Amino acid sequence: MSQVNRLSGGQIDTGQTLQFKFDGKSFTGHTGDTLASALLANGVRLMGRSFKYHRPRGALTAGSEEPNALVELRSGARQEPNTRATTTELFDGLLANSQNKLGSLKFDLLSINDRFSNFLSAGFYYKTFMWPAAFWEKVYEPIIRNAAGLGSLSLQDDPDVYDKGFLHCDLLIIGAGPAGLAAALTAGRAGADVILADEDFRMGGRLNSETFALGDHSGADWADATVAELAALPNVRLMARTTVIGAFDHGIYGAVERVSDHLPTPEANKPRQILWRIYTKRTVLAAGAIERPIAFENNDRPGIMLGSALRTYANRFAVAADKRVAIFTNNDDGHRTAADLHARGVKIAAVVDVRPDAPRSTDYEVLHGEVVNTKGRLGLTFAEVRLGDGSTRTLECGALGMSGGWNPNVHMTCHQRGRPTWNNDIAAFVPGGELPPGMSVAGAANGDLSTAGALTGGVAATTAALKELGFKTKKHTLPQTEDAPVNLTPYWYVEGCKRAWLDQQNDVTVKDVQLSHQEGFRSVEHLKRYTTLGMATDQGKTSNMGGLAIMAELAGKTIPEVGTTIFRPPYTPTAIGVLAGRHTGQDFHPKRLTPSHKWATEQGAVFVEVGNWLRAQWFPRAGETTWRQSVDREVLATRKSVGVCDVTTLGKIDVQGADAAAFLNKVYCNGFAKLAVGKTRYGLMLREDGIAMDDGTAGRLAEDHFVVTTTTANALPVYRHMEFVRQCLFPDMDVQLISTTEAWAQYAVAGPNSRKLLEKIVDQDISNDAFPFMACMNTTVCGGLRARLFRISFSGELAYEIAVPTAYGDALMRKIIEAGAEFDVTPYGTEALGVMRIEKGHAAGNELNGTTTALNLGMGRMVSKAKDSIGSKLSEREGLNTADALAQVGIKPIDPNDPVPAGAHLMKADGPVDAAHDQGYATSACFSPNLGHAIAIGFLKDGANRMGEKMRLVSPLTGVDVNVEIVSAHFIDPEGERLRA
């Protein structure tokens, strides 16, 4: 069988024959075909099975509004489910498989569902699977999940690349039909920057599907010539295969360009698709219109299509859907289909028109009546017609065109909550109310359904838009063309029909809409959700109007009174891959590397993501088999001699100016005005509501110069907050801020031998007298390299932080390791850093968790009463200062073998264990190699007065129940002698 239904002509290249496979069977088609047109050419009408009832289905349309002809395209990792055969360009070697079936497409075992349709009506899952309740998760849901969902995923990573791009233009024209092309000509010739986007691979819109002429040319030829002229204009960008998916704020549009979907695999270095963000000054929406079907019994058989689709297949793709075709129409457009097909030698079984005054024809029979039923198990064979006089007739036909009128594509006009208005002349919604700023609408999208109307509308909308932008447009003569009026009698469904499909993708029938009305769903939004009408991937482009009309009739309202559901982007289904672009896997977010990264990699460090940073987590050595071995070694070695850790990731903010000290007095709750030059102080920042925001240190390098540090996680928010305080609250303070996080490489050198080590590197005297605890200074290292030195300690040991310009960070780390060899200097990572700070009882992110105050953190007295600072006032609130307020404590297990996990809650040893008797919780926990058991810090009600109390630490979720003792959070060196040594 080779292309039995192929006609002559059309806009396909019969010189190029392409091989493809559908469900394993080989076929041929031509360049310019879609998968659907090629299948129809080969006499294949059956293309899929429906969602719920597994009814045989074929293509309803010839465009992106297709509900039925969904296939799995390609194979292996590129297999893509739910691809519309009607928009899939045919390429040589294309592989497609039907989906949503059990067995074969012709003998789908799940078509048994169709026999039980009485049990599967609207809302059946709310009614049927109610009891027993326990069955839902184990029985019902797995069965439903197995049966539902249309196509299947490959479950492999997508091998293709997706891109994102940005475009700017004076005028975006959406749609390259007659209105869009006329608009583009007008704007292009006027010299405006124009983008013309069309979802089709061939520009021209309906001009490619119709037979009438524009001037002396066929519509398709005129479109070709126009596109050629536009292509030659440097100020016009033509974007075929590009769907504008949404209208966003301020004239910004989203568009998906399918760069490589029409190829077996993308060309080298080309993306599969590109998501464009288009910034426009003005937009002309020329998105055309979509024909609507008519609901009658069994109107979903393969071969039953929109009349306009039959025309598209015949005129553009040179395909007759079948040798015998019937038409069912309520308007003159149906007769156009019959005439076109007849002219191409297709036998017209009859035109069935619901209007008694329908135009007659000498070429074929025109019947006044309605199609009341159809036959044909896997494809249409007969249509049953009830004539105006009450008699019936059976028409033999393999295809039936439905013409119910046209719906303008108003979607994009409603993306900013605009609502369309009703136009009685064409019995359809047209753009109305407030359009998105800068948008005008032309052609069929605006309700001008004739070709002449489209041309003049496109020119007029563009001329007006360009005038606002200051462009002068030249008058150009438009070709003479079809200008037929719309003659239509609104007609939505055949009286008495039940299993008459509205939404073919979600299997919603007229009966379902009636049922939902009967059950009290009166709002259109409720109807949609209860019946799932319009909720499939086609978003009801061919079905919503029918549902609204039936609803209106049942409720005794007009269609505009019922109103539409809300149109939302994207206009057509959009792959998650193109929304993600290149932000996948390793590139999901930017990667920030510390200055010692290269060196750490050489040491075999294990890295951890901290925000965007990659930090060394520990440095495994030969023979170490678990991370704990490495971390314990790093902690013990640091406390015994000296360790070094890259702390560059901590936020660094330079604060300079005459009012720098006054400024810090505002942002920190403790005082900074009196801090001497050359000294560093711990600072706690509060939010205005009195909750701790961040902590760090501020070193005063000069009278008017401080260096502030923040935690790694809060570097950005703290900087933002400080700029807010500076610009919005104290705009006249003489103070400047700049983030220097990336400008300085900073290392913590900690342990009893840290001074001895640094003495070999720092050019100045750093003896305890010259450079005591909490000192800071500008200095030099290695014989002249500028550096900053701070004597601060997170570990609790004698410790320093030394900073050099980032470019020297790698060299300094290598120098420290070299100079420290005699002290067995040990690099340590974030795990050891964490262990040492927990051993010392220092708060970090787990404690500054957005719920804790200075009082909770044991720093209540730090909040200066002598000054006003951010958060000081609200930290005085009664509720934050109760006698039993949480206070930071240490927690140790009574049995040293027990864990004390973070997140577990403290309960009284003899009291009930429940949320009502909660006493507090552990925030940070670790194994302390110095103490030889697990330790934790946490918060306990009135914790300061409960030292020594025996309690239970419980976590019902993880099955933890441990006897613990409350101790000081300072497990190591509580007197702080080591840091001052």
Add this chain to the structure above:
Amino acid sequence: MIIEHPLLGPRDSAEFTYMGDARLIDRPDASSETAARDFYEYGYLRENPAGWHDELWFHEAGDRSWLVVTRNTLTHEISKVEMARDVARSRGRSK
């Protein structure tokens, strides 16, 4: 959205971080008799208008200016953009 930065011209809103009501500029006087109540209202009570709203936006991926953007929360139309510092000064804030 596009924000017309007073110094830098039209910028995509993706460059900005949003903070909310520009009334946050009007931080109360902590020495006032009614300071406790004033700070409570400052911290917790916000207008939530369906319509025009003065908002604070931070040009985080740009010049780090705080801006006061007058935006219609229904339509996202922006009618005015000012440097927050100028607004703060005009409302009597200084040191």
